[in-house]
Each structure stands twice: as structure tokens, then as C-alpha cells.
Amino acid sequence: MRRIELADAEWTRVSPKLVAVDLLGAGIFFVIAAGAGAAALLLLHVLWLAIALAAIAVGALVNLVLVPRRVRAIGYQLREDDLLFTRGIMWQRFVAVPYGRMQLVDINRGPIARGLGLSELKFVTAAASAGVTIPGLLEADAEKLRDHLVSVAESRRAGL
Amino acid sequence: MNAGASQLSDGEWHRLHPASPLLKGGIVFIAILGAVVANLRERLLGLFVPRLDDQGNPIDYILGHGYVIQALLVIIVVLLVLIGGFYVSWRMHSFRITHEVVEVRSGVFIRTNRKARLDRIQGVNIVRPLLARVFGAAKLEIDQAGHDANLQLSYLDTRAADQLRKEILRLASGSRAADASANSAGVAPGSLIDRRLEEFTAPHHDADTPPESIVTMHLGRLLGSMILGTGSVIAILLIAGAAVWISLTGDLFILFLAFPSVIGFGSYYVRRFTRSLRYSISGTPDGVRVGWGLLSTTNETLPPGRIHSIEVSQPLFWRPFGWWEVRVNRASHSRTRGADNQANTTLLPVGNLTEVTKVLELMLPELVGAESVSMIERGLRSRGGDDGFENSPRRAAWLRPFSWRRNGFLVTPGSFVMRRGAVLRSFTIVPKPRLQSVAIEQGPVLRMLRLADLHLHTVHGPIRPHLDVVDLDVATRLFGTVSAAAVAAGQIDTSHRWRAGEAAS
Numbered sequence: 182m183r184r185i186e187l188a189d190a191e192w193t194r195v196s197p198k199l200v201a202v203d204l205l206g207a208g209i210f211f212v213i214a215a216g217a218g219a220a221a222l223l224l225l226h227v228l229w230l231a232i233a234l235a236a237i238a239v240g241a242l243v244n245l246v247l248v249p250r251r252v253r254a255i256g257y258q259l260r261e262d263d264l265l266f267t268r269g270i271m272w273q274r275f276v277a278v279p280y281g282r283m284q285l286v287d288i289n290r291g292p293i294a295r296g297l298g299l300s301e302l303k304f305v306t307a308a309a310s311a312g313v314t315i316p317g318l319l320e321a322d323a324e325k326l327r328d329h330l331v332s333v334a335e336s337r338r339a340g341l
Numbered sequence: 342m343n344a345g346a347s348q349l350s351d352g353e354w355h356r357l358h359p360a361s362p363l364l365k366g367g368i369v370f371i372a373i374l375g376a377v378v379a380n381l382r383e384r385l386l387g388l389f390v391p392r393l394d395d396q397g398n399p400i401d402y403i404l405g406h407g408y409v410i411q412a413l414l415v416i417i418v419v420l421l422v423l424i425g426g427f428y429v430s431w432r433m434h435s436f437r438i439t440h441e442v443v444e445v446r447s448g449v450f451i452r453t454n455r456k457a458r459l460d461r462i463q464g465v466n467i468v469r470p471l472l473a474r475v476f477g478a479a480k481l482e483i484d485q486a487g488h489d490a491n492l493q494l495s496y497l498d499t500r501a502a503d504q505l506r507k508e509i510l511r512l513a514s515g516s517r518a519a520d521a522s523a524n525s526a527g528v529a530p531g532s533l534i535d536r537r538l539e540e541f542t543a544p545h546h547d548a549d550t551p552p553e554s555i556v557t558m559h560l561g562r563l564l565g566s567m568i569l570g571t572g573s574v575i576a577i578l579l580i581a582g583a584a585v586w587i588s589l590t591g592d593l594f595i596l597f598l599a600f601p602s603v604i605g606f607g608s609y610y611v612r613r614f615t616r617s618l619r620y621s622i623s624g625t626p627d628g629v630r631v632g633w634g635l636l637s638t639t640n641e642t643l644p645p646g647r648i649h650s651i652e653v654s655q656p657l658f659w660r661p662f663g664w665w666e667v668r669v670n671r672a673s674h675s676r677t678r679g680a681d682n683q684a685n686t687t688l689l690p691v692g693n694l695t696e697v698t699k700v701l702e703l704m705l706p707e708l709v710g711a712e713s714v715s716m717i718e719r720g721l722r723s724r725g726g727d728d729g730f731e732n733s734p735r736r737a738a739w740l741r742p743f744s745w746r747r748n749g750f751l752v753t754p755g756s757f758v759m760r761r762g763a764v765l766r767s768f769t770i771v772p773k774p775r776l777q778s779v780a781i782e783q784g785p786v787l788r789m790l791r792l793a794d795l796h797l798h799t800v801h802g803p804i805r806p807h808l809d810v811v812d813l814d815v816a817t818r819l820f821g822t823v824s825a826a827a828v829a830a831g832q833i834d835t836s837h838r839w840r841a842g843e844a845a846s
Binding site (some may be wrong): 182183184185186187188262263265271272273274275276277278279281282306307308309310311313337339340341 | 460461463486646649672774775777778779780781782783784785788789791793796798799800801805813816817820821823824827828831832834836837
């Protein structure tokens, strides 16, 4: 066992619809990179630029293939006194944030995600580097989670 | 306004030192106006009095044509408008201190009102620029968490500022005990001149308890630390590079490019030197007091529990001398940055092991006793091995060929301790109640070696507490221990009202 695995974690996974959002975003990027590469080759005849853009397009394609797995790897768990969050397969990251450290909770909705009824919840503490952003929550779930986080943070309020 | 501080903190609105507008830039304004008038008086007068050109000297012109009264009137009106403006802005600038908040309102046309909660105070700063010291005035700055969220009272009478700091800290500490000594802010005997002289020479004026500094700055060590610091090494490399360039090409043009940076380096060193020469640090009942500055002085009080992380580090060339630097992460980011425009994150500019230990004991009161002294010593100087720290495994040598033996973590009763680096050694302490969150991360290379990185998140600052290449099982266990300890410590922490638990006496 070489991966990080937390023994007693029961993850709540995010909505599978997030796959569609991320696929669309990554797909648009792939189309732009591939199109620009083709244009560089056929219209401008700049070989090095075409090769660079082709490399970017291949990267975007790999990214596209990995999107579903990456979305499945995102998870969070509401523990007794803190919020546990994980994401990443190749680059794994686990964060534990005590509820009392909460400064504010943001809910953001991008244009594509809003079309599918998804929201992104951002848990902000006094530390800039914590970066706990849970994407792909159904709107009702996100609001419920926000209200829950605010209420538990209120009962466990700590100083800075 | 020589009112005692007991009156200043009575919850009513008060005004600042009457010389404040002058100290805040009025003198500069008048000097500029004077310079402009002195240089351009003929042109200026020429604008209003076209016939002046025939005459030459305007004074002769005024005297010769009997315009003395008009000229004097103009000068008087300008002065009156200036004084009136200053007076109005001074009248409109007032502050009050209650049991919960410090509040300042200012501005003539655009009114601003700023309130600072006393239990969120991150530090109280008394700054005395050179000019203000001559007037016996001082600037009181109340540090709040957040970017540029500080509250400034500039300027106050020096005595009033000292008393006010004491009162603010007393109110903020949550101690409800009536402080009788606060009423003793009487006027000292002696003439005005004597008082000014006494205030000017006293380094950190404090009416009743001038605290003894636990560290004294030696001139030789300060100079040595600056010459051997990282900045100087870079400067020497640059000079060597420029010398080689000139000798190879014979082109002296590079000297013109170097000139501004030489001035920059020079002023940086002079500032740092004058700032650090009269450095002092001492413990008071309401926090650690750090003093800086030779001509313009800063004197900062950090209440307990306002330090989010401490790092002791050593630039390469300090090593033969055993010198260390102590820096901290704090929640407040002051834009004025204290005296001489330096960031207020350096706690000890240079010190040896004994002094570093003293400073750490002062900052983190739970680190007391022979055991923690030896822990600090091991944290700073140990080469690694079986010495109480959880060190990285041998396979971490692939990524940290020199420092893997030393790269270790330790959980003490009050804090998390990390030590890193064999060449550039550093030692980081995060007090448990100040930890914001904790993370473990692993990329593909670390996965192959069964390692992981551990990150402790605190407020933004020069220190980024983390420990790389930890054994995977140890990292997972530490992640659990640290997150549980952070929750527990956060819930019992009362340092925002640090004396609330004490019985009123």
C-alpha cells in the first residue's frame, strides 16, 4: 500500500453530473488547442508552434480521459469536530479543517454548472493555503451543507 | 491635552495631540509651500501684478508702491486658512475606548468611522518618529487581524500613549480588576524642557515598570550578522560579477546600472542597523514587548496567543558563529510597518542559542524547563538519529540527500514542532490553538517511495510550516493526531481574553 488511505473515513462523494461540467470545460480547451495547432500548421506553416500546440492538445485529451476518475476521487466527510476533504488521484491531497476555524462559507455557481443545477462550496479560514473547495454539490445540498457548517461553527467558535 | 489615560479610556470621545496635523505632514506641506514661494515668488507675483516686470525685486515693488498692507493681508489670510483647516481636521478626529471596542472617527468632508473589538487585538504598537519625539508625541497603533485593518491614533502625548496602551491591554485581557495605578498618570515634576529631554532619552517610556530586556544586542554581532547575511552574499556575488565583466570588456557602463542598487543596499543596511541596535525584548503581564529603533522608535506589545507560528532559521554563513534569526507569522499586516518601514515579522534579528531559547520560552510559555531547553537545542543543532523527533526514513535520502536524518516532527504538550534542512537549518513551531487546518499530500514520486508531505496551515506570513518526505504511515498517523489536537486545543483556548480566568483582585 503506497497510497495515502485514511482508516476510518466514510466519504460523501460529489454529484456525478460534475463529470459533464468538467468534460465540457476540458473539451472546449482541447478543441481550442487542437484548432490553433491545425491553424498554425496549415495556415501559418510554423512547425514548432504547431508541435507545441499539438502537445498541449494531447495533454488536454489525457486530461479529458481522466476527468471521470478525478471527479469520483473528490470526497468530504463531516466528522464530529472537523471537516475532512480529499481530492486527486495522481496528486492526492487530504485536508482536515476544524469547524471552529471557519471565517465564512461561499457558494459559487459557474455558467455550465448552474445549467446542471450544481454549486461549489468554499470553506474559508484565516489561512489562505487551506483551499477547501467542494465542487459538484446539488444546489439544495450545498445550501443545506452551508447552513449546517455555519451552525456547527457557531457552537465551536474559536479565536484566530 | 495632558489628560491622564484613566480619562482617555472612560468611554467618552477624546481628541488627539494638538500638534498631530503638523506631525502628520503639515510641516512637509509648509516646507514645500515655502520652497515654492521662495523660488517662484517673482513669477507668482507677476501673475497677479503684471507691472512687476519693470521693477525686479518684488519686495522693493511692494514697498515702493505702498502695497505692504495688502501683501501682509494675503499672507495672514493664507495662514488663517491653513490653521483653520488643520484645526477643523483635528477637531473632527476623535476616538473613544469602551470595554468592548476602540473606535476612531475622522475626516472633514468624508467621515470615516472605524471600530476595533478589544478581544481581537493582535498587538499594540507605540511608534515615535524622530520629529514626534521632539514634540513629545507618539503614535499608538492597534493591530487587528486582516490586511491593513489596523487602527491608528496619531498622535498622542507620550505619557498618554503609554498609559493608554496599558489600559487597552487591561481592558482587552478580560481582567475586570480595577487598576488603581492607572490613575497615577500625574505630571512629572520639572519644567517642560526637562520632561521633553527625559522622554527623549528614555528608550521605551513606561511609567511604572520599565521591563528589563532579556537579550542585549552586541554591536559586533549585529555588524557580523549583516555582513554574513544572505543579502550581503548576493551583493558580493553581484560585485564580483560586475568586476569580472568590467575586466573582460573594459566597459564601465555597468557601473551606472549598479549605482541605484548600491544606494538601495546601503539604505537597507543603515535602516536595519539603526533599527536593530537598540533592540529589546521583555515579558510583561500583558504580553511580550519588543522594542526597535535608534532615532525613530517602535515599541510593540504582543498579547499571549497572538503568535501563529515561530521559525528559527540560520543563513549559511552564520553557521560557524552559531547565530540564528527568529521570525513569526502574525495575523495582522501593518501597512505602516512600524519604525523605519520594516515588516514587523522579525522577532530576533540575530542571537545565539541561549538567546533564542530565552526568546522562545518567552513567546511560548509552555516551553519551560530543562526538557524543552534540550528539545530546542536538539531541534536546532541535532544531526538527527534517535532523539525524540519522528524523523524521515532512509529511503527519503533519494529526495533529501543531506537532511533526511534531521527532517523530523514532534508533538509537545502545547505545540507542533518541525525541523528541516541540514545545510540551511530551520526549526518551526506552531502553537496548537493557532493551527487553522492540516493537510497531507502525495505526488507520484513520493508514492513510489511510500512517503508523503505534511502541511500545517496558519495565517499568511513569512513562514510556511510544513514537513516534506515523511514516512507514509507516520504521516497518516500524524494527520490524525494533529487534526484531533487542533480541535481540542481550539476549544479550550481562552487567549483572546487572556486574563479572563483570573479572579478579580
